Amino acid sequence: MALAVALVGFGVVTGVASGLLGVGGGIMMVPFLTLAVGLSQHAAEATSLLVVLPTAIVGSVVLRRRGVGDLGIALRVGLAGSLGGAGGAALALSLPGHTLRVVFAAFLGLVGLKLVHDALRREEAGT
Amino acid sequence: MLLRSGVAPRTSRSLVSLFRLEPRLVAIGLLGGILSGLLGVGGGVIMVPLLVLWAGYEQRSAHAASLGAIIPISIAGILTFGVAGAVHVPEAAGLACGSIVGARFGAGLLASIDERLLKLVFGAFLAAVAVLLAVRT
Numbered sequence: 690m691a692l693a694v695a696l697v698g699f700g701v702v703t704g705v706a707s708g709l710l711g712v713g714g715g716i717m718m719v720p721f722l723t724l725a726v727g728l729s730q731h732a733a734e735a736t737s738l739l740v741v742l743p744t745a746i747v748g749s750v751v752l753r754r755r756g757v758g759d760l761g762i763a764l765r766v767g768l769a770g771s772l773g774g775a776g777g778a779a780l781a782l783s784l785p786g787h788t789l790r791v792v793f794a795a796f797l798g799l800v801g802l803k804l805v806h807d808a809l810r811r812e813e814a815g816t
Numbered sequence: 817m818l819l820r821s822g823v824a825p826r827t828s829r830s831l832v833s834l835f836r837l838e839p840r841l842v843a844i845g846l847l848g849g850i851l852s853g854l855l856g857v858g859g860g861v862i863m864v865p866l867l868v869l870w871a872g873y874e875q876r877s878a879h880a881a882s883l884g885a886i887i888p889i890s891i892a893g894i895l896t897f898g899v900a901g902a903v904h905v906p907e908a909a910g911l912a913c914g915s916i917v918g919a920r921f922g923a924g925l926l927a928s929i930d931e932r933l934l935k936l937v938f939g940a941f942l943a944a945v946a947v948l949l950a951v952r953t
Contacts, residue, residue, distance in 0.1 A: 692910075699914065701917055703911065704921070705921055711878065712857070728907065732903075735903040736904040740911040743912050751923035764885070770885055773852075774850070776853060777850040782902075789855065
């Protein structure tokens, strides 16, 4: 029961972040599912994707209603992406869980550094 | 940055013409997809920055495009992982119950939020996640 409440509650937080930031929310759910729920890295990733799908659909429907963005182009970008997605998932299944975690952390660290760098540069430019 | 949005269409290869998209958008989709499948995330963390910095999208449009692109990308990932039997449906159902409610609110916020504030929130979000992961690994 406590787990169910935690799952739904964490889902709400993830959903808000996902809708606002246009990310799937997997970046938050994968650590949550491994650390708090105790799933393996592979199971956490697969389960996270199953949550990402309805979240992205609901968010996209709201944005379309509000006239934000172009869902047609977005879906075609995603169609191209789905080719990469199948390949990436197959690769993930063939790698040990620990390797995946290191790849995940390194990837986020790089994006984070880039953003901090950009933010500092914007500040210097005074914009 | 805005000036770069008018990218001249190159002589398209078959993959590009298949989707009737700028090559850059196809490349961004592919990159987002590979990361999504590899890491079990939506791929938005890489697609949003690339859409803004490389494809010349405005911040708000980039977030919306990323969210839409995540739909087919996550379907592909689920099918691939599903075949391997790794999906835990009860946990996913619990999370999805909450996230659907949250997404309605979040997307409404995206439609009205100030673009500069959006940039700051997104930057802070990614930086925070990166730090958390660095501490954990």
